[in-house]
Amino acid sequence: MKRSKLSALTLAIMLSVAATLATTAGARPDAKTGASANSVTVLSLWGGAEKDAFLKVLAGFTKKTGIKVQYETARDFLPVIRTRVAAGNPPDVAIIPRPGVLADLAREGAIKDLGTMGMSKGSLQRNYSKAWIDLGTVDGKIYGIAAKANSKSVIWYSPATFKEMGLKVPKTWAQLLAVTKAIKAAGETPWAVGAKDSWTLTDWFENIYVRSGGPDKYTALFSGKLSFADPSVATALRQMTSIINDDYVAGGIEGALGTGFVDGIGRVFGTNPDAHLYMEGGFVGGIALGDVNPKLKPGVTIQEAPFPTINARFGSPVVGGGDLAGAFKDTPEVRALLAYLSSREAGKIWVSTGAIVSPNKNVPASAYPNVLVRAEAKQVAAAKVFRFDGSDLLPGSLGEDWGTLLQNVIQKPGDINKLLSDFQKKAVKAFKA
Amino acid sequence: MSQGPTPVPASEVRGRLRRLAQASPWEATQGLVFVLPALVILATFLVYPAIWTIRLSLDRGRGLRFEQWVGLDNYKELLTDDPSFLDLHRFPPQGALVNNLKWMVLYTGLCIALGLVLAVLAGRVRYERLVKASVFVPMSIAATAVGVIWLFVYSPDPHIGLLNAITTRLGADPVSWVGRESTVNYAIIVAYVWFSAGFAMVVLSAALKGISTEIVEAARVDGAGEWAVFRRILMPMISLPLAVVAVWLIINVIKVFDVIYIMTRGGPGASSRVIAYSMFFETFENGRGGYGAAVAVVMLLLIVPIMALNVRRFRSERVTT
Numbered sequence: 001m002k003r004s005k006l007s008a009l010t011l012a013i014m015l016s017v018a019a020t021l022a023t024t025a026g027a028r029p030d031a032k033t034g035a036s037a038n039s040v041t042v043l044s045l046w047g048g049a050e051k052d053a054f055l056k057v058l059a060g061f062t063k064k065t066g067i068k069v070q071y072e073t074a075r076d077f078l079p080v081i082r083t084r085v086a087a088g089n090p091p092d093v094a095i096i097p098r099p100g101v102l103a104d105l106a107r108e109g110a111i112k113d114l115g116t117m118g119m120s121k122g123s124l125q126r127n128y129s130k131a132w133i134d135l136g137t138v139d140g141k142i143y144g145i146a147a148k149a150n151s152k153s154v155i156w157y158s159p160a161t162f163k164e165m166g167l168k169v170p171k172t173w174a175q176l177l178a179v180t181k182a183i184k185a186a187g188e189t190p191w192a193v194g195a196k197d198s199w200t201l202t203d204w205f206e207n208i209y210v211r212s213g214g215p216d217k218y219t220a221l222f223s224g225k226l227s228f229a230d231p232s233v234a235t236a237l238r239q240m241t242s243i244i245n246d247d248y249v250a251g252g253i254e255g256a257l258g259t260g261f262v263d264g265i266g267r268v269f270g271t272n273p274d275a276h277l278y279m280e281g282g283f284v285g286g287i288a289l290g291d292v293n294p295k296l297k298p299g300v301t302i303q304e305a306p307f308p309t310i311n312a313r314f315g316s317p318v319v320g321g322g323d324l325a326g327a328f329k330d331t332p333e334v335r336a337l338l339a340y341l342s343s344r345e346a347g348k349i350w351v352s353t354g355a356i357v358s359p360n361k362n363v364p365a366s367a368y369p370n371v372l373v374r375a376e377a378k379q380v381a382a383a384k385v386f387r388f389d390g391s392d393l394l395p396g397s398l399g400e401d402w403g404t405l406l407q408n409v410i411q412k413p414g415d416i417n418k419l420l421s422d423f424q425k426k427a428v429k430a431f432k433a
Numbered sequence: 434m435s436q437g438p439t440p441v442p443a444s445e446v447r448g449r450l451r452r453l454a455q456a457s458p459w460e461a462t463q464g465l466v467f468v469l470p471a472l473v474i475l476a477t478f479l480v481y482p483a484i485w486t487i488r489l490s491l492d493r494g495r496g497l498r499f500e501q502w503v504g505l506d507n508y509k510e511l512l513t514d515d516p517s518f519l520d521l522h523r524f525p526p527q528g529a530l531v532n533n534l535k536w537m538v539l540y541t542g543l544c545i546a547l548g549l550v551l552a553v554l555a556g557r558v559r560y561e562r563l564v565k566a567s568v569f570v571p572m573s574i575a576a577t578a579v580g581v582i583w584l585f586v587y588s589p590d591p592h593i594g595l596l597n598a599i600t601t602r603l604g605a606d607p608v609s610w611v612g613r614e615s616t617v618n619y620a621i622i623v624a625y626v627w628f629s630a631g632f633a634m635v636v637l638s639a640a641l642k643g644i645s646t647e648i649v650e651a652a653r654v655d656g657a658g659e660w661a662v663f664r665r666i667l668m669p670m671i672s673l674p675l676a677v678v679a680v681w682l683i684i685n686v687i688k689v690f691d692v693i694y695i696m697t698r699g700g701p702g703a704s705s706r707v708i709a710y711s712m713f714f715e716t717f718e719n720g721r722g723g724y725g726a727a728v729a730v731v732m733l734l735l736i737v738p739i740m741a742l743n744v745r746r747f748r749s750e751r752v753t754t
Binding site for chain 1: 608612718
C-alpha cells in the first residue's frame with residue numbers, strides 16, 4: 001500500500017471512531033442512582049469544624065429514620081457541582097452556598113421544585129420567616145430550604161485589650177473611626193483584613209452600603225436594578241477606604257491582599273497578634289476558638305459587637321448569609337432528609353455545636369452553647385431589617401468580579417469611578433445572560 | 434568515551450521508507466491491525482474531545498451542552514472585550530495571555546540558565562551527586578505542594594514568611610509578594626522555577642557528559658579559555674537536548690495552572706491569571722462552557738506551532754535519539 005494511502009486510511013479510522021462517539025455520546029446519560037435504596041448522598045463545601053457539626057445533625061437523622069447518609073465535601077463546590085450535573089451524576093442533596101447559584105441551577109433544570117416534593121410554602125411557614133423562604137424561591141417556585149444562617153454585621157475585638165486601652169465599643173461610624181485613630185495613636189495597628197479572600201471585602205462594602213445607602217438601594221443594587229455607577233456606591237467605597245488603607249490595616253494594603261480570611265483572624269486573635277479589630281461574620285467565633293487559638297475565652301479575650309450605624313435613618317440592618325439545601329432527585333429518602341433539615345430538632349442539634357445560627361424560628365436561644373453564638377442569634381432574630389449577602393445574590397461569577405473590583409479599589413482609590421463604570425458594563429451583561 | 438548513537442544517513446532513511454511503501458497489502462494490513470488499538474484510544478481521548486471542544490466554543494455552551502449557536506462571538510469577546518484575558522488599552526498590555534508570555538520568557542530562560550550553570554559547575558566538583566540531588570528533589574513533590582510551601586515563604590507576616598523574615602532582619606519593611614500586582618507574577622514564576630530547574634539541570638548534565646573529552650582537551654591545548662570552551666564547544670554540542678528542554682518547558686508553561694490556582698487563584702484581582710486558569714474559571718466557576726472552550730481553543734492554537742516545529746525537527750535527516 002502506498003504511504004499516502006496508509007495515512008489516509010489511518011485518518012479515516014480515527015475520524016470514524018470519533019464520529020461514532022459523537023453520535024452515541026450525544027445523548028445525555030440518564031441520572032444514575034448514585035445511592036442505593038435507603039441511603040442519601042449529600043454534597044457541600046463544609047470542612048473542618050463546620051463539617052463535624054453537620055455530621056452530628058446527619059447522625060441524628062440516621063438515628064431517627066434509619067436512612068444512611070453519605071456525605072462528601074467539595075471545597076471547590078461550584079466546579080464540582082457543575083461537572084457532576086453535566087455528567088448526569090449529581091448528588092441527591094446539595095447544600096448550596098449562594099442563592100445566585102441556586103437560581104442558576106434551578107433555571108438549568110438541574111434541581112427539583114420542592115413544592116412538588118411535599119414542601120409547600122405553607123409547610124415551610126411553620127419553621128421559617130418569609131425572608132428565609134423567599135431566599136430559596138426562584139421564579140415563584142421553591143427550590144431551596146435555608147439550612148444555616150449567619151450574621152455578617154459583626155465586629156470582633158478583645159474586651160481585655162479594650163479595657164487596657166480605655167476604649168468603648170463603638171456604636172456609630174464616627175465612634176468607630178475614633179477608636180481606630182486612638183489605637184493607631186497608641187502605636188498599635190487597629191485592623192486586620194483578609195483581603196486575599198475578596199469576599200471579606202464584599203462583606204465590608206455590604207455592611208457600609210446598607211447603612212449609608214439604605215436597605216432599598218441595597219436590594220436594587222444587587223438585583224441589577226440600580227447601576228453600580230450610582231454615586232451612592234462610590235460614597236460607600238470611599239468610606240470603606242477611610243478605614244481600609246495603609247495606615248490602619250496590618251501590613252498595609254499589600255499585606256492585607258496577601259492575607260487570607262483565616263490568617264486575618266490569626267492576626268487579631270492568634271498567639272502573636274499584631275492588630276485588634278476584625279470585621280467578618282459570626283462564624284469567626286467558631287473558627288477562632290476551634291482552629292486559630294483554642295485558649296481564647298469568649299467574652300473576655302474575644303467578643304463580638306454589631307457593626308456600627310452610619311446613617312441614623314437606616315439604623316443597623318443585618319447583612320447575613322446562609323446556605324440553601326436543594327434536591328437533585330426526588331426519592332422518599334431525599335424528602336425525609338429535607339423535612340428533617342427544616343425541623344426544629346435538627347436546628348437544635350446543629351446550633352448546640354456552636355457552629356451556626358439556625359434560620360429556623362423555632363430553635364430556642366437556650367440551645368446555643370456560648371455567649372458568642374447567642375449574641376449572633378439574638379442579632380439575627382431581632383433584626384428589624386435583614387438583607388442577604390449581596391455578592392452571593394449576583395448571577396454567575398459577577399460576585400467574584402465584584403470582589404476583584406474591591407481588591408482593585410483598595411489599591412487604587414483614585415480609580416473608583418472608572419472601575420465602577422467598567423463593572424457596570426459587565427453587570428448589565430451578566431444580569432441579562 | 435561515548436560518541437552517541439551514529440546518525441543514519443539520509444539516503445538510508447529514504448531507502449527504508451521506500452521499502453515500507455512497497456510492502457505487500459497483507460503486510461500493511463498486519464501493521465494496521467497492530468496499531469489499531471492505539472488509534473482507537475487516540476481517537477477517543479484526543480481527537481473526539483478536541484473536535485467537541487471546538488464545536489462547543491462556537492456555542493453558548495451553558496451546562497456544557499450544545500444549546501445555542503453563536504458562531505465566533507465567543508472569540509470576538511475573548512480577544513477584544515475581556516480585560517482579564519487580553520488588555521491592550523493599557524501600557525504595558527495586561528491580561529492572562531500577556532502573563533503567559535511573561536512566563537514563557539522568564540520561566541524558560543531562568544530554568545535553562547540555572548540548569549545549564551548548575552550542570553556545568555556540578556560536573557566539576559567532587560560532591561556533584563549531592564548538588565544534583567538537592568536541586569532535583571523539588572521535582573519529586575506535587576506542584577500543589579510547591580504552591581503551598583511558597584505561600585508560606587511569601588507570607589506578609591514576618592513571623593511566618595521566610596522571605597519577609599529575612600528582609601525585615603536586614604531592615605526593610607515586609608513586602609506582600611503575592612499581594613502586590615507588580616510582584617505577584619514574578620513570585621509565582623520563581624516558585625515554579627525552583628520546582629523545575631532540576632529537570633533542566635539533569636537533562637543538560639547528561640547531554641554534557643555525552644561530549645567526548647578529547648574535543649575539549651584539544652581545544653584547551655589550542656589555548657581556548659573556559660568561556661570560549663563553554664560558548665564555542667559545549668553549547669553547540671548540546672544544542673539538540675537544549676532545544677528539547679526548551680520546547681518541553683514552553684509547552685509546560687502554556688498549560689501551567691496548578692501553582693497559580695493554589696497560590697493566588699489568579700489574584701490579586703486578575704493580575705496573575707494565565708490562560709489555563711481563565712479556561713477553568715470561565716467554564717466551571719462562571720458556568721460559561723462555550724466561552725471556556727474558546728479559551729481552550731486559543732491555548733491549542735498557541736501550542737500547535739510549537740508541536741509542529743518539534744515534530745519537524747524529529748523527522749529531519751539527522752535521525753539521532
